[in-house]
Amino acid sequence: MSRLLRAVWSGHPQETRFFLIIAAWAGALGLIYWVGTAEAAGTLLLAGLALASGAMTAWLVAGRPRRRPPSPAEVASTSQPEKDERRPGAPDTSGGGTAGVDRPFLDEEGRIPDATLAPFAVGLGFALMALGPVFGLAPVTLGVVALAWGAASWFGAAREELEALDGTDAPTPSRVERDADR
Amino acid sequence: MAVVTHAAPAPAERPTILTWLSTTDHKRIGLLYLTASFLFFLFGGLLALVIRSELAVPGLQLVDEEGYNQLFTMHGTIMMLLFATPAAAGLANYLIPLQVGAADMVFPRLNALSFWLFLFGGLIVLSGYLTASGPADVGWTGYAPNSRLPYSTTIGTDLWIVGLALTGVASILGAINFVSTIYTRRAPGMSMLRLPVFAWTILVMSALILFSFPALTGALVMLLLDRRFGAAFFDPSQGGSEILWQHLFWFFGHPEVYIVALPFFGVISEIIPVFSRKPIFGYRFLVLATILIGAYSFTVWAHHMFTTGAVSGPFFSIATFIIAVPTGIKFFNWIGTIWGGRLSFDVPMLWAIGFLYLFLTGGLTGVILGSPPLDFALHDTYYVVAHFHGVLVGGSVFALFGALYFWFPKMTGRRLSERLGKMHFWSWLAGFSLTFFVQYQLGASGMARRYADYPADAGWTGMNLLSTAGSYLLGLGTIPFLVAVVLALRRPADQPADPWEANSLEWATSSPPPHHNFTSIPPIRSERPVFDARMAARAGPEVTPS
Numbered sequence: 001m002s003r004l005l006r007a008v009w010s011g012h013p014q015e016t017r018f019f020l021i022i023a024a025w026a027g028a029l030g031l032i033y034w035v036g037t038a039e040a041a042g043t044l045l046l047a048g049l050a051l052a053s054g055a056m057t058a059w060l061v062a063g064r065p066r067r068r069p070p071s072p073a074e075v076a077s078t079s080q081p082e083k084d085e086r087r088p089g090a091p092d093t094s095g096g097g098t099a100g101v102d103r104p105f106l107d108e109e110g111r112i113p114d115a116t117l118a119p120f121a122v123g124l125g126f127a128l129m130a131l132g133p134v135f136g137l138a139p140v141t142l143g144v145v146a147l148a149w150g151a152a153s154w155f156g157a158a159r160e161e162l163e164a165l166d167g168t169d170a171p172t173p174s175r176v177e178r179d180a181d182r
Numbered sequence: 183m184a185v186v187t188h189a190a191p192a193p194a195e196r197p198t199i200l201t202w203l204s205t206t207d208h209k210r211i212g213l214l215y216l217t218a219s220f221l222f223f224l225f226g227g228l229l230a231l232v233i234r235s236e237l238a239v240p241g242l243q244l245v246d247e248e249g250y251n252q253l254f255t256m257h258g259t260i261m262m263l264l265f266a267t268p269a270a271a272g273l274a275n276y277l278i279p280l281q282v283g284a285a286d287m288v289f290p291r292l293n294a295l296s297f298w299l300f301l302f303g304g305l306i307v308l309s310g311y312l313t314a315s316g317p318a319d320v321g322w323t324g325y326a327p328n329s330r331l332p333y334s335t336t337i338g339t340d341l342w343i344v345g346l347a348l349t350g351v352a353s354i355l356g357a358i359n360f361v362s363t364i365y366t367r368r369a370p371g372m373s374m375l376r377l378p379v380f381a382w383t384i385l386v387m388s389a390l391i392l393f394s395f396p397a398l399t400g401a402l403v404m405l406l407l408d409r410r411f412g413a414a415f416f417d418p419s420q421g422g423s424e425i426l427w428q429h430l431f432w433f434f435g436h437p438e439v440y441i442v443a444l445p446f447f448g449v450i451s452e453i454i455p456v457f458s459r460k461p462i463f464g465y466r467f468l469v470l471a472t473i474l475i476g477a478y479s480f481t482v483w484a485h486h487m488f489t490t491g492a493v494s495g496p497f498f499s500i501a502t503f504i505i506a507v508p509t510g511i512k513f514f515n516w517i518g519t520i521w522g523g524r525l526s527f528d529v530p531m532l533w534a535i536g537f538l539y540l541f542l543t544g545g546l547t548g549v550i551l552g553s554p555p556l557d558f559a560l561h562d563t564y565y566v567v568a569h570f571h572g573v574l575v576g577g578s579v580f581a582l583f584g585a586l587y588f589w590f591p592k593m594t595g596r597r598l599s600e601r602l603g604k605m606h607f608w609s610w611l612a613g614f615s616l617t618f619f620v621q622y623q624l625g626a627s628g629m630a631r632r633y634a635d636y637p638a639d640a641g642w643t644g645m646n647l648l649s650t651a652g653s654y655l656l657g658l659g660t661i662p663f664l665v666a667v668v669l670a671l672r673r674p675a676d677q678p679a680d681p682w683e684a685n686s687l688e689w690a691t692s693s694p695p696p697h698h699n700f701t702s703i704p705p706i707r708s709e710r711p712v713f714d715a716r717m718a719a720r721a722g723p724e725v726t727p728s
Contacts, residue, residue, distance in 0.1 A: 041425065042429060046480070113206050115205055133340070158291075
């Protein structure tokens with residue numbers, strides 16, 4: 001059974017399994033709920049949860065090509081030694097996150113973004129725009145200005161950081177994805 | 183030899199207002215969450231004192247009926263959605279990257295946006311006080327038809343809807359960040375079954391937020407459309423349904439109880455082993471119980487709706503009884519950890535013991551409400567008020583105070599006074615017991631909640647007076663904590679990296695941690711890497727076979 005599951009899921013990211021499990025759980029609950037109660041609103045809520053999670057699973061499966069199985073040579077070069085074979089004191093690097101060692105340690109360049117007012121401005125913009133249905137267009141106008149400035153600043157800084165990282169070996173999202181697909 | 187290498191203490195910079203407005207550092211964002219949610223807590227607590235003062239004796243003394251409606255609406259909203267949930271998010275923001283060995287959250291800017299959306303949402307909810315008609319008056323559950331026009335005409339209700347929708351979006355963004363960070367940023371060696379229990383509870387809490395908050399946000403948008411744009415989602419005369427609101431609200435609302443409780447279960451699971459000098463008993467069962475609670479929390483929403491007669495009593499009754507099982511497993515884990523341990527009753531441990539006592543009473547009285555015949559008798563009485571305050575104050579506030587005393591040295595490099603902490607704890611334990619235990623009896627004898635007054639000849643005056651006295655004790659008991667915080671912050675930072683001899687990775691770095699969190703990470707071979715490193719350092723250098 002576990003071999004079958006491994007065969008089905010090898011190469012798929014963890015989030016696919018996460019959403020599939022939620023979809024299966026909500027679907028099963030919805031079925032039991034409908035059979036047990038014939039009550040529409042609750043069944044619809046559970047079915048909606050199952051469908052939304054199922055759609056997310058399908059989107060993840062469709063949008064991400066499965067990794068090809070590694071060749072024996074690749075397996076030999078990348079596999080961890082068995083626990084017993086490890087040198088005493090050698091670091092156990094198995095089982096960490098998918099992005100490798102989270103940088104930086106001493107070097108603060110890279111993944112930690114500079115201080116920026118962009119999130120504050122975007123939050124303020126959204127909050128002012130949300131007041132539109134209550135107070136009319138005035139707060140919406142102010143909100144659009146704050147949101148536009150914040151979003152421009154945000155995306156500009158993010159683009160600069162990605163460009164700066166291109167010349168390094170730090171784990172950028174595109175690089176992690178590419179390595180995972182390899 | 184395994185050595186815990188401590189990072190140098192963070193340079194003493196003086197943060198300006200701009201520093202806080204523009205920060206993307208998870209630690210500062212965590213502190214912002216904790217500070218903002220605690221200020222909301224103080225305001226919500228003051229509202230509770232006015233409520234209890236009004237009910238101390240029969241007759242209206244301080245507010246009229248409308249004012250009373252606004253008081254309990256804002257008290258419930260603030261405590262549930264502007265205090266308990268974001269306080270957990272604050273702890274998680276500060277601790278999760280440290281516990282998994284990461285430099286920051288996966289999406290630092292999104293993390294900052296979550297906080298600002300929460301803060302602006304909360305301020306919008308409170309801004310109802312600045313309007314002529316006052317804040318929302320519909321109860322924190324906002325049941326239709328009370329929340330529809332023409333039953334609630336105050337503009338504060340519209341602000342309540344908009345503000346809560348924003349805080350809902352903030353919670354969802356925060357949850358995405360927590361899940362992503364825990365899944366992808368774990369240090370080498372930290373497999374999922376080596377995660378600290380607190381990180382596990384945050385992972386499950388985040389999943390609950392992702393799948394339950396959209397129901398609330400959707401319901402709030404539908405309510406706003408009803409009130410402002412002539413829609414009729416909750417108007418039966420035009421084909422809508424008032425029961426639909428209850429379904430949507432409680433589909434969010436019951437998981438919300440666990441969203442609030444689970445992180446604090448995690449806090450207790452971190453504190454008890456440290457002060458029992460033992461590893462947590464049954465780590466894997468504790469994790470399994472956390473996952474089961476999360477999964478089952480989607481099966482019990484309509485036990486809040488038994489008295490509508492529109493839901494299945496047997497289904498939700500059985501589901502409610504079942505969900506008590508994984509919670510019971512956790513209690514066995516905590517007791518098993520304490521059992522035979524070398525206990526020390528420092529202030530964090532006192533709060534943890536208080537949590538066990540109060541959450542157990544609150545939880546067991548909830549199982550009684552899971553029985554429809556009993557629920558029909560007790561629904562909307564003070565019994566229910568006592569039960570959920572047992573769960574939420576006992577379960578969340580006691581654990582949060584424990585967490586603050588426990589992690590304050592890590593966050594600030596300073597330790598809170600033990601003497602003031604003990605005064606704080608004992609006055610809260612006595613105050614809570616006095617305030618809420620009599621309310622079980624008040625409810626059983628028929629006193630309904632959400633009424634501004636009660637008959638003088640009902641025989642409830644003595645118990646109400648006791649309850650009010652207890653609430654004053656809770657209010658006064660908070661003062662030692664505030665004094666302790668002020669006194670501690672006036673002292674220079676002098677705490678070592680690991681003042682409690684604790685277990686998880688955040689104790690491997692300096693107090694407070696540097697901007698980038700770690701200069702190096704100890705080997706992770708169990709769920710207690712700092713304990714392992716400490717033991718290895720005490721044992722001396724390992725002999726490496728040639």
